[in-house]
Amino acid sequence: MGAVFSQNRLLTDPNEFANSSYDYVIVGGGTAGCVLASRLSEDPHTKVLLVEAGGSHQSELFAKIPVAAAQLLRTSKDWGYSTVPQPALNNREVYYARGKLLGGSGSINALVYQHCSPSDYDEWEKKGATGWGYRDLAPYFRKSEKFTPHPLYPGVKPEDRGDSGLWHTSYGYAHPICDNFIESAKELGIPHNPDINTPRGSIGATKFMTYVDSKGQRSSTATAYLPKEVLARKNLTIAIDTITTKVLFSSDRRPRAIGVEVAQNETSPRFQVAARKEVILAAGAVNTPQLLLLSGIGPQADLEDLNIPLVKDLPMVGNNLHDHPLVPIICRAKSGTTLDYMADPLKAVPVLLQWFLTGTGPATSNGGEAALFVRSDDPSLPFTSNGLKLEPLVDNTSGPDSPDIEIGAAPAGYRPLPRGSNGLTLIPILTRPMSVGRLCLASSSPFDKPKIDPNFLAHPNDMKMMVRAVRLSLRLARSSALAPMLELKPDSEDTTDLFWPGDADPDRITDGELEDWIRINMETTNHCAGTARIGTDETDGVVDPELKVFGIDGLRVVDASIFPTMVSGHPTAPVVAIAEKASDLILLQ
Numbered sequence: 001m002g003a004v005f006s007q008n009r010l011l012t013d014p015n016e017f018a019n020s021s022y023d024y025v026i027v028g029g030g031t032a033g034c035v036l037a038s039r040l041s042e043d044p045h046t047k048v049l050l051v052e053a054g055g056s057h058q059s060e061l062f063a064k065i066p067v068a069a070a071q072l073l074r075t076s077k078d079w080g081y082s083t084v085p086q087p088a089l090n091n092r093e094v095y096y097a098r099g100k101l102l103g104g105s106g107s108i109n110a111l112v113y114q115h116c117s118p119s120d121y122d123e124w125e126k127k128g129a130t131g132w133g134y135r136d137l138a139p140y141f142r143k144s145e146k147f148t149p150h151p152l153y154p155g156v157k158p159e160d161r162g163d164s165g166l167w168h169t170s171y172g173y174a175h176p177i178c179d180n181f182i183e184s185a186k187e188l189g190i191p192h193n194p195d196i197n198t199p200r201g202s203i204g205a206t207k208f209m210t211y212v213d214s215k216g217q218r219s220s221t222a223t224a225y226l227p228k229e230v231l232a233r234k235n236l237t238i239a240i241d242t243i244t245t246k247v248l249f250s251s252d253r254r255p256r257a258i259g260v261e262v263a264q265n266e267t268s269p270r271f272q273v274a275a276r277k278e279v280i281l282a283a284g285a286v287n288t289p290q291l292l293l294l295s296g297i298g299p300q301a302d303l304e305d306l307n308i309p310l311v312k313d314l315p316m317v318g319n320n321l322h323d324h325p326l327v328p329i330i331c332r333a334k335s336g337t338t339l340d341y342m343a344d345p346l347k348a349v350p351v352l353l354q355w356f357l358t359g360t361g362p363a364t365s366n367g368g369e370a371a372l373f374v375r376s377d378d379p380s381l382p383f384t385s386n387g388l389k390l391e392p393l394v395d396n397t398s399g400p401d402s403p404d405i406e407i408g409a410a411p412a413g414y415r416p417l418p419r420g421s422n423g424l425t426l427i428p429i430l431t432r433p434m435s436v437g438r439l440c441l442a443s444s445s446p447f448d449k450p451k452i453d454p455n456f457l458a459h460p461n462d463m464k465m466m467v468r469a470v471r472l473s474l475r476l477a478r479s480s481a482l483a484p485m486l487e488l489k490p491d492s493e494d495t496t497d498l499f500w501p502g503d504a505d506p507d508r509i510t511d512g513e514l515e516d517w518i519r520i521n522m523e524t525t526n527h528c529a530g531t532a533r534i535g536t537d538e539t540d541g542v543v544d545p546e547l548k549v550f551g552i553d554g555l556r557v558v559d560a561s562i563f564p565t566m567v568s569g570h571p572t573a574p575v576v577a578i579a580e581k582a583s584d585l586i587l588l589q
Ligand SMILES: Cc1cc2nc3c(=O)[nH]c(=O)nc-3n(C[C@H](O)[C@H](O)[C@H](O)COP(=O)(O)OP(=O)(O)OC[C@H]3O[C@@H](n4cnc5c(N)ncnc54)[C@H](O)[C@@H]3O)c2cc1C
Pocket: 027, 028, 029, 030, 031, 032, 033, 051, 052, 053, 054, 097, 098, 099, 100, 101, 102, 103, 104, 105, 106, 108, 109, 110, 111, 112, 113, 114, 242, 243, 244, 245, 282, 283, 284, 285, 287, 288, 291, 525, 526, 527, 528, 559, 560, 561, 570, 571, 572, 573, 575
């Protein structure tokens, strides 16, 4: 089979790239996949194919304008999944976004750049992920980053940041109310942390660093790692709008991945692509385990139930699904104190014009502009009502300097507000929940959605911690720094109101009332991970520390699926660092 080369073209017709062979076939042109495609094709003698199910990011304006990312949710650029009914959430199915375009979820997400806690990675290493401790990943965080200092953020030390990587980081617009949020945190005893991305960790309150470039545009791994010069490489072929339907194996006693099967859609013909060295799955924490299962790698009984021929019994495929639950508290804000005016198209036009002309202004906001990170066992914080003593909760953090609660601040209503209303949304997030879920197939068709079960709040510790986080959020809203910007009622019992529990008195509201409200309103941060985790052997993991699938030759996984446990923050930067390190590992073979 002769290779077909492309020049600066994204191919959609399988006749142009399939029935051909490559050294590496990368499945999924998302956050990790774009890094891999770029790095592995640096050597012109190495032929690489990247297969992406979605389209190009290049023509997607909303993937460029930071504040507009949410416009891509529930469109063709989003896989548009939902969870299975969640028992702890009144059997609700929770909407589960996943990016479906080059750059993947990193092209539609909220641009928060976070290294998370150093101890998160040291925990990975302790659990058997040799070579994935903080000291191993820190050089790759630095290698990937190109930080542009910002005059409004003098507390960020250039020596803590990478300055020669491909991926742009800096600061976009932050609404002045975020300063009030930081002050409100300080009032409660939570220190300002000007840069949460250092070995000192993320505890404290901060305005988020984002992946925004000097033109005020989103820097995804698609824009950063696949610029024109890389797309023009003769040894790199990129297929878009192409679904990988399964991995193909040799019939050896120990199976070897020899390529993949692809299709344009459910009814189109299937094509085969050969991989001479490796198939690398980078389809994300939902679709990577889905593909492994469709290909016959996973729990034997599940595969037999669906009549999928078994290639390898690997019980952990799809298990260990971790995510970060959140619940948005919309606090009624005074007119002019938030970005809600942008919901009015007439008022949005000047904002967009400013962005088009100068690359600055509110359009460069990432929406969730600030946050604080704390520990739920911090005795100095007012987590309880009326100064009651803290009930001990299980400490599930990776270390004493690692948070288990994040409270984000978004200067707008998280949900559509009544016309003319304004909202400051405080967003409590559990960064280290104890509930762990599972993903499995609904059928043997690659075109059917898998069953995603994050098992939200199944562990009682998680609900208790979320109640704690919500009550702390209510106290932030009533601090002297934030309250003047808001129009809170002294106390409200109307639990159906959009602005409840923002309007409730944190000392009068009961845990039971908060629990009921959380069950109705909880959502996901869309941080799913861990479904093909690194393990010491095939009973507790899917891949070994070199990210090779246990028992199979020529098959690796490189994406958020490999997290052994959950990071205590936003996972894109860890995924990029993992992909950088994995590229080195692969090229060293
Ligand atoms: C709405 C939203 C907001 C978020 N906000 C943040 C944030 O602010 N900060 C942060 O750090 N993280 C955030 N995240 C999480 C973060 O984006 C993900 O954890 C990260 O991008 C995962 O990277 P990945 O490479 O594992 O998967 P992805 O980036 O999702 O890439 C997977 C790619 O594989 C493709 N694919 C899947 N199946 C197939 C197939 N069968 N054939 C071919 N291609 C396939 C997909 O289309 C996709 O492009 C957010 C996520 C979402 C959805």
